[in-house]
Amino acid sequence: MANDPLKVIAGVDTHADTHHVAIISEHGKHIADQEFLAVGSGYRKICDFITQFGPVIGVGVEGTGSYGAELGRVLANEGLTVQEINRPNRQARRLRGKSDPLDAYQAAESVLAGRGTSTPKGKNGPVECLRVLRAARVSAMKARTIAVNQIKGILVSAPEPVRSKYRGMSTTQLVPALEHSRPAGTLTDPEYATAMVLKNLATRYRSLDREITQADDQLAEILALHAPMLCDLPGVGTEVASQLLVTMGDNPERIGNEAQFAALTGTAPIPASSGKTTRHRLSHGGDRAAKAAIHHVVVSRMASDQRTKDYIARRTEEGKTKKEIMRCLKRYVSREIYNQLTNPRPAPVITDLRPTRQQLGITLQTASGHFGTWPGTLSRIERGLSRDDALAHEYRTWLAEQNPVKDMS
Structure with a gap:
């Protein structure tokens, strides 16, 4: 309709001292561009400049994790939809040249086309x-x-x-x-x-x-x-938990499902087949620090988690190599961590194990001898220093069997 207001899209090329802002219409027409100081007053002027041309569909900002971090927060607080703009296409840059106005317009055009954009991390929590x-x-x-x-x-x-x-x-x-x-x-x-x-x-x-x-x-x-329950997962400590939360950001809703989380953490399997060989490998993309954190969880579970040891034994019998098994484990761990982050579940209660054992007069040596494990292993489970749900369940069942039946007559 002729009376419909003009809808616009903004793009911002960020730098340490200045930000260059460009405005295009919803049909891609260049409207205006201007440079502002990267300070508090400059951010307010950017908001006024963006909104003066009509309703804003979205704002594409380069470097929301560095130079554009504060601007992204200010724009989000004003109710504007902010999109992180990925690195510009190098071939297009060679053909069109490079300048601050061109980069700002390209950021706006990326939002319009819906390519090379992502939801930036929230940095306010x-x-x-x-x-x-x-x-x-x-x-x-x-x-x-x-x-x-x-x-x-x-x-x-x-x-x-x-x-x-x-x-x-x-x-x-x-x-x-x-x-x-x-x-x-x-x-x-x-x-x-x-x-x-x-x-x-x-x-x-x-x-x-x-x-x-x-x-x-x-x-x-x-x-x-x-996130009090995240460290309840086997192999997840303070270092791993804090890194994975940093990877997700203060707005975890930006990650739609566990497959996207796997891609973000570099644990998504991608085809790597050729000729008669059919196989997969892990993606080389994503956050390398998060990928290292999940690798740490897998290595820890391979050494101490009985479920993981049983899984390794079964897949080894099927002919899988250690590298292939670790790839599968990393994908499983990323799925488990995502589910714990989005739908937290507490670890099983183990505070009853030690009092029950002591009440029955059973020593750690006797209990560990029954299960064929080290006394320190059961001690760590009793104190909550390590987690093995299967062994804890068997331990609790065995302790219940040792409880003498009282004469009710």
Whole structure:
């Protein structure tokens, strides 16, 4: 109809200091473009500029995880539909050239065409807190590794009086010994200078170690409030849980189903057949950190989870290789984690196991001997430090059988 208002689409090319905004109509006609400062007042002007031409269908923003993060939050708070724009097509860029206005118009055209776009992560909730805490923790871990490597490297060529004091010590023994050492001498003495540097490095190591421990405690506190049941899954600890939540973002509804989650975590199987060979491999796309987290879960379960061990034995008999079995396990783990994130279910209660055993006067050695396992394995299950639902169920059933029948006469 002639009186229908003009509907528009905006595209934003983001940079550290400025953002360039372009407006096109719903039919692809270029309407206007303008540059704004990447500051609070500039974001408000961008909102006014976008909405002055008519109803906004959507806004395509480059770099919603970096330069465009705050702009994306501001636009979303104004009720606008924000789309993350993927990297522009290089062939089209070579043909058309590159400039801020061209990139902004291309972002708007991507929204119009529905190609190369995705829903950006929300960065306004507890998951964003997890992300920044993890960033600090990762850098502290790298610095701690560098510090201990420097200590050991310096000790290799240190004067013999220094080397002899710390020869044969493990890292856990070496760091406290160096930290509490009291070097004496002058800076022109190599022995004193070496001992002083080693003490400083050990002090740095202990400081970083405390920083990592504090970050772990803070991550666990947020997880206990935001996703308390995620760590109930076997093999999922604070490190894995926090990474997978960061991968999903504060708006997990942007991931429509568990197949999309598998693609995001790099655990989706894709065909890799050729000729007479029919096989699959895992996708090389997705978040590499999330893929590493799921790999950690699989490795942990292969070592300690009885269900996983039984599955490996069965698939090995079918002729599957270890690599193929791990591929299947990663896909299963991603499905289980997605279901736990979207429909949390608590772990089975195990607090009754230890009191029941102690009431019956049964030792851990006796119980573990019946099941052919280590006493420490049952102890960890009783204390909730590890999870094996099948063994816990068998353990509870066996304890019930040991309970003497009371004479009701």
